[in-house]
Amino acid sequence: MSNKEKILCVLYDDPIDGYPTSYARNSIPKLDQYPDGQSMPSPKNIDFTPGELLGSISGELGLRKFIENAGHELIVTSDKDSKDSVFDQHLSDASIVISQPFWPAYLTKDRIDKSPNLKLAITAGIGSDHVDLQSAIENNLTVCEVTYCNSISVAEHAVMQILALVRNYIPQYKWVVSGGWNISDSVSRSYDIEGMDVGVVAAGRIGTAVLKRMKPFDVNLHYTDRHRLPESIENDLNLTYHKDVDSLVQNCDVVSIHCPLHPETEHLFNDTLISKMRKGSYIVNTARGKICDKDAITRALENGQLAGYAGDVWFPQPAPNDHTWRTAPNHALTPHTSGTSLSAQARYAAGVREILECWFENRPIREEYLIVQSGSLAGTGAHSYSAGNTTEGSDQASKFKS
Numbered sequence: 001m002s003n004k005e006k007i008l009c010v011l012y013d014d015p016i017d018g019y020p021t022s023y024a025r026n027s028i029p030k031l032d033q034y035p036d037g038q039s040m041p042s043p044k045n046i047d048f049t050p051g052e053l054l055g056s057i058s059g060e061l062g063l064r065k066f067i068e069n070a071g072h073e074l075i076v077t078s079d080k081d082s083k084d085s086v087f088d089q090h091l092s093d094a095s096i097v098i099s100q101p102f103w104p105a106y107l108t109k110d111r112i113d114k115s116p117n118l119k120l121a122i123t124a125g126i127g128s129d130h131v132d133l134q135s136a137i138e139n140n141l142t143v144c145e146v147t148y149c150n151s152i153s154v155a156e157h158a159v160m161q162i163l164a165l166v167r168n169y170i171p172q173y174k175w176v177v178s179g180g181w182n183i184s185d186s187v188s189r190s191y192d193i194e195g196m197d198v199g200v201v202a203a204g205r206i207g208t209a210v211l212k213r214m215k216p217f218d219v220n221l222h223y224t225d226r227h228r229l230p231e232s233i234e235n236d237l238n239l240t241y242h243k244d245v246d247s248l249v250q251n252c253d254v255v256s257i258h259c260p261l262h263p264e265t266e267h268l269f270n271d272t273l274i275s276k277m278r279k280g281s282y283i284v285n286t287a288r289g290k291i292c293d294k295d296a297i298t299r300a301l302e303n304g305q306l307a308g309y310a311g312d313v314w315f316p317q318p319a320p321n322d323h324t325w326r327t328a329p330n331h332a333l334t335p336h337t338s339g340t341s342l343s344a345q346a347r348y349a350a351g352v353r354e355i356l357e358c359w360f361e362n363r364p365i366r367e368e369y370l371i372v373q374s375g376s377l378a379g380t381g382a383h384s385y386s387a388g389n390t391t392e393g394s395d396q397a398s399k400f401k402s
C-alpha cells in the first residue's frame with residue numbers, strides 16, 4: 001500500500017431538515033450493465049445501501065469506513081468558495097480531491113499551484129471542466145470521472161424538460177398550487193411536440209439516449225457531433241446528421257445540448273448562434289452552463305427569440321442569487337440535479353470507491369474513467385475533451401448566499 005493519503009472530499013449540504021432517516025422507496029433497481037455493454041462500477045465492496053443520500057456531506061459517498069480502515073485521512077466539507085474556505089485550508093497538503101459537478105470544487109491553476117501534494121482529482125459524476133485541465137496536464141495530475149454513471153439520469157431529465165417547456169408544464173402547476181383553474185393562461189403557450197424537429201448537440205452517451213427516448217414521440221430527430229454515429233443507429237432512429245451546430249439549430253424547434261464544456265464549446269450558444277435559430281425555439285442544456293452565454297440566453301427569452309430555456313447547469317455553481325436566469329421569463333430550470341438522483345449516486349459512489357481501490361493498490365484505473373494522465377488527455381478525455389481551461393470566473397460562486 002502507498003503512504004498515508006489525505007483525501008479532501010467536497011459535497012453539497014444536507015437537506016435543510018437534516019439528513020434523511022427514511023426514503024420514498026425501499027430500493028432501487030439493480031442494473032447489470034450500461035446500454036453499450038460497459039460494466040457497472042465494480043469496487044470490491046461498498047459500505048452504503050444503494051438508494052441512500054450519498055452526495056451530501058453526511059452521506060460522505062459512503063467512503064469513510066473504507067478510507068480510514070485503509071489508514072488514510074478523509075476530510076469532507078461543503079465550504080468551497082468562501083474566503084479561506086475549509087476546502088482551501090486543506091488543499092495545501094491534500095493528495096486526492098473528490099468533487100461533484102453539482103457543487104464543484106473549482107480546481108483552478110492558482111489552487112493547483114498551491115497544492116504540491118495533489119496527485120489525483122476524482123469527479124464523482126461526469127464532466128471534469130471544474131478542473132483546469134491545462135494545469136492538470138502541466139502538473140502531471142491524474143483526473144478521472146465515473147464515465148456513464150449518470151448519463152441515463154441526465155437523458156431522462158432532459159426529456160422531462162423538453163416536454164415541460166413545449167407543453168408549458170411549470171406555469172400550469174403553479175396555477176393549481178395557487179388555487180386557480182386558469183386554462184387559457186395555462187395553454188396560451190402550450191403545444192404538442194409531435195411533428196417538431198428535435199436535435200441534440202453531441203450524440204455521445206447522453207445525447208444518443210435522449211434521441212432514443214424522443215423517438216416514440218414521432219418527432220423528426222437531428223444531431224451534430226465531431227464523429228458521425230454508425231449508419232445502423234442513424235437508420236434506426238431516422239436521424240438527420242448536421243456537419244455543424246449552425247446547420248442543426250437552423251433546422252430545429254428544440255435543441256438539447258450534450259457536449260462537454262471545453263474551450264471549443266465555451267459560449268457556443270451566443271447571440272450570433274441564437275439569432276440563427278427558428279423564432280420561438282426551445283433550448284435544454286443539461287451539459288454545462290458555460291456552453292451558453294448567460295446574457296444572450298436571457299436576452300433571447302426576453303425578446304421571444306427563445307420560447308423557453310431549461311436544463312440544470314449554471315456557471316458558476318452555486319449560481320449567484322442575482323444570476324439573470326433565475327428571473328428570466330419562460331424558463332424551467334432546476335439546480336444542478338439531473339445527474340445526482342439517488343439512483344445515480346449509488347453508481348458514482350461505487351465508481352469513486354473503485355477508483356480509490358485501484359489508486360491505493362497501484363492498479364490501473366479503467367481507461368474509460370481517465371480524462372488526464374501522465375501529462376496529457378487520456379481515455380475518455382482524449383476522445384471527448386480538448387485541452388485548456390474553462391474555470392475562469394468560478395470565483396463568482398462566492399456570491400451565492402443560501
Ligand code: NDP
Nearest residue numbers: 126127202204205206225226227259260286287339383384
Ligand atoms: P460522452 O463523452 O459520451 O459524449 C460527449 C460527446 O460530445 C461526444 O460524442 C463528443 O464527440 C461530443 N463533442 C465534444 N465536443 C464537441 C463539439 N465541439 N461539438 C459537437 N460534439 C462534441 O459524454 P456524456 O454524453 O456522458 O456526457 C456529456 C456531457 O454531459 C458531460 O461532459 C457533462 O458536461 C454533461 N453531464 C451533465 C450532467 C448533469 O448532471 N447535468 C451529468 C453527466 C454529464 P466525439 O467523442 O465524437 O468527439
